[in-house]
Amino acid sequence: MAKPRIQPLGDAALLVQLGSRIDTALNSRAHAVAAALRKRSGIRDAAAGYASVTVYYDPERTSYRSLAAAIPKLVAHPGRVGPSGRLHRIPVTYDGPDLAEAADQLDLTPEQVIRLHGQPIYRVFMVGFVPGFAYLGPLPPALHLPRRRVPRTLVPAGSVAIAGAQTGIYPLPSPGGWHLLGRTPMRMFLPDSDPPSLLRPGDRVRFFPA
Amino acid sequence: MEPVLRVDKPGLQTTIQDLGRGGHRAYGVPPGGAMDRFALAAANRLVGNPDGAACLECAVSGPSLVALQSCLIAVTGADFGATVNGEEMPLWTGVFLPAGERLAFAGRRAGARCYIAVAGGFGGDRWLGSLSTYQLVGRGGLGGRPLKAGDLLQPAAAPPHPQVAGRHLAEPLRPAYASAPRLAAVRGPHFDRLSRPARTVLWKTEFEVGKDSDRMGYRLEGQTLEAGGRDILSIGLAMGAVQLPPGGNPILLMADHQSAGGYPVILGLGRADIVLAAQLLPGEHVSFTETSVLRAQDAWRGLRAGLETL
Numbered sequence: 001m002a003k004p005r006i007q008p009l010g011d012a013a014l015l016v017q018l019g020s021r022i023d024t025a026l027n028s029r030a031h032a033v034a035a036a037l038r039k040r041s042g043i044r045d046a047a048a049g050y051a052s053v054t055v056y057y058d059p060e061r062t063s064y065r066s067l068a069a070a071i072p073k074l075v076a077h078p079g080r081v082g083p084s085g086r087l088h089r090i091p092v093t094y095d096g097p098d099l100a101e102a103a104d105q106l107d108l109t110p111e112q113v114i115r116l117h118g119q120p121i122y123r124v125f126m127v128g129f130v131p132g133f134a135y136l137g138p139l140p141p142a143l144h145l146p147r148r149r150v151p152r153t154l155v156p157a158g159s160v161a162i163a164g165a166q167t168g169i170y171p172l173p174s175p176g177g178w179h180l181l182g183r184t185p186m187r188m189f190l191p192d193s194d195p196p197s198l199l200r201p202g203d204r205v206r207f208f209p210a
Numbered sequence: 211m212e213p214v215l216r217v218d219k220p221g222l223q224t225t226i227q228d229l230g231r232g233g234h235r236a237y238g239v240p241p242g243g244a245m246d247r248f249a250l251a252a253a254n255r256l257v258g259n260p261d262g263a264a265c266l267e268c269a270v271s272g273p274s275l276v277a278l279q280s281c282l283i284a285v286t287g288a289d290f291g292a293t294v295n296g297e298e299m300p301l302w303t304g305v306f307l308p309a310g311e312r313l314a315f316a317g318r319r320a321g322a323r324c325y326i327a328v329a330g331g332f333g334g335d336r337w338l339g340s341l342s343t344y345q346l347v348g349r350g351g352l353g354g355r356p357l358k359a360g361d362l363l364q365p366a367a368a369p370p371h372p373q374v375a376g377r378h379l380a381e382p383l384r385p386a387y388a389s390a391p392r393l394a395a396v397r398g399p400h401f402d403r404l405s406r407p408a409r410t411v412l413w414k415t416e417f418e419v420g421k422d423s424d425r426m427g428y429r430l431e432g433q434t435l436e437a438g439g440r441d442i443l444s445i446g447l448a449m450g451a452v453q454l455p456p457g458g459n460p461i462l463l464m465a466d467h468q469s470a471g472g473y474p475v476i477l478g479l480g481r482a483d484i485v486l487a488a489q490l491l492p493g494e495h496v497s498f499t500e501t502s503v504l505r506a507q508d509a510w511r512g513l514r515a516g517l518e519t520l
Contacts, residue, residue: 005399007399009398010448010479015445017399017445020440022443045232045233047236050443053446126236128236128238129444129470191348191349196234196239201236
């Protein structure tokens with residue numbers, strides 16, 4: 001494990017970068033480090049990214065310097081890495097407004113896109129952007145597309161979409177630049193539960209045509 | 211508990227806010243809470259509440275409220291011309307509002323958001339540990355929405371005893387609000403991606419707060435900035451972080467910011483300077499000056515020390 005890069009994010013948060021790849025082992029480590037940090041005194045919150053951890057601390061109870069000294073040891077030995085998570089099977093009606101165009105750009109038929117999208121068991125790398133939005137991957141390379149050039153101002157809740165090596169489900173109506181392949185009736189944002197998200201980091205997801 | 215105030219006019223966007231919710235960023239939930247956390251804490255202290263009790267945050271214009279029972283209130287933050295029964299009311303001061311009297315606002319003079327505290331704090335819907343209104347998901351505060359005419363505001367608790375009117379935070383102890391502040395910022399994790407000319411623009415020019423700026427963030431318009439390097443994997447973000455999307459117009463993230471993102475983060479404001487940013491409206495200006503983590507923390511401590519006089 002290379003030494004992590006630690007940098008400030010304002011005066012009460014810092015970013016720990018573990019690497020720059022989408023990688024299951026790196027991501028597991030990031031989540032384990034975040035979980036360990038959340039238990040430390042002076043830490044208000046910690047959130048893992050793909051290969052990073054953002055740490056929100058109380059400078060009256062701990063210092064940037066002491067955290068920066070302690071974190072590399074924690075990254076080297078983050079303790080038990082959580083279980084691989086629950087498996088969710090999610091039904092999708094593949095009638096998205098971008099399905100035909102995405103297939104065209106990928107040199108595939110819409111049927112091939114649907115089949116490829118439903119093949120892997122995806123990992124929840126992180127949840128963020130809006131409440132309950134899970135970043136899922138890796139997507140089969142044959143489906144990699146850059147984001148839409150002009151993002152939509154409003155993507156309906158439940159839209160199932162792809163971008164780059166990622167796929168995801170919009171939990172709420174929100175702006176978005178991913179390609180919309182279809183929609184699911186399953187609710188991703190669970191405001192009356194804690195945590196308020198169906199999908200949690202480390203969970204696994206498989207799509208099937210409804 | 212009996213309602214303490216009745217809303218006759220809600221103002222442009224008045225919401226219940228406290229110091230926000232921590233611990234749920236890993237599920238995409240932003241911190242939320244008051245944009246100006248100093249003004250909220252000060253308002254609470256002036257009426258004898260704990261720093262994090264829920265207040266009303268009023269954006270751009272104030273509400274018109276009638277006391278249903280006598281109560282101790284304070285108004286801090288922006289100056290919207292607060293009045294009690296038509297008479298000018300002192301800001302940053304604990305004031306006794308007798309039953310039947312009206313707190314109203316003559317109009318904005320300076321700043322973007324004012325805070326109204328009541329002794330005992332405002333009650334509301336607690337969501338994930340906070341009373342803060344989060345409009346995107348319609349949770350917290352009063353039904354997850356801004357106040358509307360006819361709403362009855364409940365106190366969260368009985369007022370603390372004894373109730374002391376006349377507590378005051380002197381002007382030198384308040385933040386140096388301005389319509390074109392120079393904000394002290396720490397270099398962000400991706401600052402090094404900025405080209406040399408972009409760094410000059412960043413430190414030497416003014417940016418205008420864009421029209422579509424809100425509780426999520428401010429779009430900063432002006433000369434565009436250029437950043438190089440490969441795509442960034444999404445990271446957890448923070449209030450006060452300045453992101454740089456491909457168009458080159460930076461975005462300053464505020465209380466209801468998206469919890470994660472994949473644009474370069476070029477700056478991070480300290481807490482004392484987020485407070486100054488919270489009082490800006492679209493069309494006003496900001497510039498940036500470099501600071502360090504320790505100096506930014508000292509600036510916040512200096513500001514907080516003023517509250518200890520209350």
